[in-house]
Amino acid sequence: MSVRLGSVTLPSPMMTASGCAANGRELARFFDIRELGAFVTKSVMADPRSGRGTPRMAETPAGMLNSIGLQGPGISAFVDKDLAWLKQAGARTLVSIAGNTSGEFADVAATLRSSDAFDAVVGVEVNISCPNVANRGLVFACDPMASAKVVALVREQLPRDTPVFAKLTPDVTDIVGVAQACVKAGADGLTMINTLLGMVIDTDRLRPQVAGVTGGLSGPAIRPVAVRAIWQTRAAMLEGRLPTVPIIGVGGVRNGRDALELVAAGASAVQVGTATFNDPNAPVRVGRELAELLQDKGFERLTDAVGVAHGRLA
Amino acid sequence: MSAATTRHTSQGSGVVQVTGELIATRRVGAYHHLTFVAPGLAELARPGQFVALAVGGDTSATLLRRCFSIHKVSPSGTYGGTVDVVISAVGPGTRWLSTLRAHDEVDIVGPLGRPFPLPTEPVACVLVGGGYGSAPLFWLAEALRERGCHVELVLGAATESKLFGVLEARRYGDGVSVTTDDGSAGTKGWVSDVLPDVIRRTSAAVVYGCGPMGMLKSITDVATAEGAVAQVAVEESMACGVGVCMTCVMPVTGNDGATRMVRSCVEGPVFRGDRVRWDAFVDGVCRVPADTVGAPRVGGH
Ligand SMILES: Cc1cc2nc3c(=O)[nH]c(=O)nc-3n(C[C@H](O)[C@H](O)[C@H](O)COP(=O)(O)OP(=O)(O)OC[C@H]3O[C@@H](n4cnc5c(N)ncnc54)[C@H](O)[C@@H]3O)c2cc1C
Ligand SMILES: Cc1cc2nc3c(=O)[nH]c(=O)nc-3n(C[C@H](O)[C@H](O)[C@H](O)COP(=O)(O)O)c2cc1C
Numbered sequence: 004m005s006v007r008l009g010s011v012t013l014p015s016p017m018m019t020a021s022g023c024a025a026n027g028r029e030l031a032r033f034f035d036i037r038e039l040g041a042f043v044t045k046s047v048m049a050d051p052r053s054g055r056g057t058p059r060m061a062e063t064p065a066g067m068l069n070s071i072g073l074q075g076p077g078i079s080a081f082v083d084k085d086l087a088w089l090k091q092a093g094a095r096t097l098v099s100i101a102g103n104t105s106g107e108f109a110d111v112a113a114t115l116r117s118s119d120a121f122d123a124v125v126g127v128e129v130n131i132s133c134p135n136v137a138n139r140g141l142v143f144a145c146d147p148m149a150s151a152k153v154v155a156l157v158r159e160q161l162p163r164d165t166p167v168f169a170k171l172t173p174d175v176t177d178i179v180g181v182a183q184a185c186v187k188a189g190a191d192g193l194t195m196i197n198t199l200l201g202m203v204i205d206t207d208r209l210r211p212q213v214a215g216v217t218g219g220l221s222g223p224a225i226r227p228v229a230v231r232a233i234w235q236t237r238a239a240m241l242e243g244r245l246p247t248v249p250i251i252g253v254g255g256v257r258n259g260r261d262a263l264e265l266v267a268a269g270a271s272a273v274q275v276g277t278a279t280f281n282d283p284n285a286p287v288r289v290g291r292e293l294a295e296l297l298q299d300k301g302f303e304r305l306t307d308a309v310g311v312a313h314g315r316l317a
Numbered sequence: 318m319s320a321a322t323t324r325h326t327s328q329g330s331g332v333v334q335v336t337g338e339l340i341a342t343r344r345v346g347a348y349h350h351l352t353f354v355a356p357g358l359a360e361l362a363r364p365g366q367f368v369a370l371a372v373g374g375d376t377s378a379t380l381l382r383r384c385f386s387i388h389k390v391s392p393s394g395t396y397g398g399t400v401d402v403v404i405s406a407v408g409p410g411t412r413w414l415s416t417l418r419a420h421d422e423v424d425i426v427g428p429l430g431r432p433f434p435l436p437t438e439p440v441a442c443v444l445v446g447g448g449y450g451s452a453p454l455f456w457l458a459e460a461l462r463e464r465g466c467h468v469e470l471v472l473g474a475a476t477e478s479k480l481f482g483v484l485e486a487r488r489y490g491d492g493v494s495v496t497t498d499d500g501s502a503g504t505k506g507w508v509s510d511v512l513p514d515v516i517r518r519t520s521a522a523v524v525y526g527c528g529p530m531g532m533l534k535s536i537t538d539v540a541t542a543e544g545a546v547a548q549v550a551v552e553e554s555m556a557c558g559v560g561v562c563m564t565c566v567m568p569v570t571g572n573d574g575a576t577r578m579v580r581s582c583v584e585g586p587v588f589r590g591d592r593v594r595w596d597a598f599v600d601g602v603c604r605v606p607a608d609t610v611g612a613p614r615v616g617g618h
């Protein structure tokens with residue numbers, strides 16, 4: 004089940020999803036985090052952030068809405084404490100970074116690069132799905148130009164052999180356009196999808212249920228959206244409209260069959276997010292289930308199943 | 318022991334994930350008292366900790382776990398270790414749990430969170446429970462008495478049917494006071510009406526509380542005014558219960574005097590009452606106090 008993502012080879016395609024696994028210690032109580040292809044950390048920004056008030060979540064049919072507000076310790080404390088811990092635990096780490104401005108993304112990448120624990124980093128995932136303060140709060144990933152700028156600035160700060168993945172939002176009319184801009188700017192791969200913007204109203208109090216008013220929708224409810232986004236982007240690669248780069252699939256994966264769906268649409272690796280709240284072992288369990296399914300279906304290597312559905316149109 | 322019991326956890330991590338078989342379910346006033354066989358959990362658990370139960374079965378569209386204080390554990394019953402919880406059926410998850418029958422199975426993660434800290438000296442303690450918040454206190458009372466502490470219980474609820482464990486309380490406490498808002502049992506009023514007297518009469522050094530947030534705030538106020546330390550088990554909305562989602566945070570002041578939004582599932586649910594920023598809670602919402610580390614700035618996030 005080993006996969007090649009840019010210049011890096013991982014023993015497994017399974018990963019945690021950013022923001023759904025904290026920074027390692029908590030899930031290490033349930034399984035050996037070295038079993039994962041990579042451990043993906045909560046998006047970290049330049050400074051410490053308290054995040055939003057509560058309530059921060061609402062349960063929805065087959066999913067949930069969250070408005071955490073990127074709570075985190077800031078990149079300095081992150082590299083000193085969390086990344087150092089992940090390194091000593093032997094975890095291959097995909098570090099998720101975020102920023103209010105493109106310059107902040109670059110600063111975060113630079114601090115990460117110069118840290119003592121950088122050798123635990125197998126890649127950087129650029130969470131461009133957060134609002135750009137300089138652009139009246141418009142999410143970077145809704146704008147191909149803004150996305151490209153962030154990716155280019157981050158790429159400059161990191162060694163050539165450190166893969167950079169751009170994490171895209173599905174809340175756009177043309178996700179392929181944003182993907183093209185990111186790859187052109189130097190992204191070695193794409194992670195898709197982030198949460199969808201949603202809203203829940205508390206019908207007892209008749210007011211928005213989460214303190215952030217709107218929030219990100221995740222869980223099995225959004226899997227068809229993830230499959231579609233991955234499919235469209237993979238199709239563009241097959242048609243030569245976009246260079247072929249690896250896609251990390253994420254969105255609503257709860258079992259091996261869900262993971263296989265993302266792989267068949269074009270994902271080379273799979274992240275498990277919200278399902279981890281239901282089953283803390285989900286990221287490794289899904290990997291075992293996926294391996295069994297691939298074997299049952301006669302695939303010798305995961306790579307052979309990546310995008311396989313494109314050749315089998317009904 | 319249930320044949321279907323599985324166990325997935327890293328060795329020595331202090332937490333287990335097990336398939337729990339329900340062996341007893343009974344109505345107690347407005348609540349459902351459930352006993353599960355949960356091998357490996359009982360031995361690890363301490364009073365004040367909780368369990369996170371998956372609801373709706375394997376293919377349920379209700380993904381988030383539901384958290385419940387551990388009422389009691391028995392490490393070596395006839396069926397192997399068991400864990401008891403007391404459930405108030407209010408929403409889809411708790412209603413589903415309340416309709417389970419003997420031999421049904423539920424995925425259980427626990428024990429979770431930090432337990433009530435026990436005093437090192439045999440001091441007098443008052444244990445205050447609101448509604449099902451009384452559930453974890455009897456086991457705590459037992460642990461305190463083993464240490465030679467004098468234990469008084471104060472149980473309160475809106476009405477008689479919402480009291481939990483009044484009869485048991487006589488066995489676990491050296492003194493028991495009961496209050497109801499409507500006067501249907503015990504003294505009419507709130508626990509905070511009778512609490513000052515109990516603390517003074519017993520010269521209590523520690524007041525333990527478990528119940529709704531508003532009650533925990535008043536327990537803290539009374540304890541502080543009477544020179545006692547309050548240790549309260551809070552209830553914040555939790556999605557994972559294991560520390561990975563960041564939904565259950567509350568503003569709590571640390572040893573260094575700085576306020577941070579901390580996860581109540583891993584740093585709590587038990588906090589020293591005077592460390593919680595009760596001023597931030599208004600009408601079911603908790604705002605981030607302006608002096609919190611990393612608080613949103615004007616023009617920022
Ligand atoms: C540490 C702790 C101990 C608890 N102990 C008990 C107990 O002993 N007995 C008991 O009856 N209840 C207890 N609760 C509250 C119980 O967890 C909720 O009532 C229950 O999760 C509601 O689920 P639902 O499906 O009925 O409601 P819904 O509103 O449909 O739940 C939706 C989501 O919100 C969460 N949620 C909703 N209300 C609460 C709440 N009050 N607290 C935490 N999460 C909430 C649920 O877990 C779920 O993830 C405890 C909560 C915590 C955090
Ligand atoms: C509580 C929560 C917090 C999240 N935080 C982040 C984050 O910090 N950075 C990020 O890129 N994605 C974040 N996400 C999005 C997930 O990584 C993932 O893209 C999304 O939830 C879809 O996958 P899922 O359906 O498997 O959860 C978060 C999701 C949830 C539910």
Ligand code: FES
Nearest residue numbers: 558560562563582
């Ligand atoms: S409930 Fe998920 S972090 Fe506390």
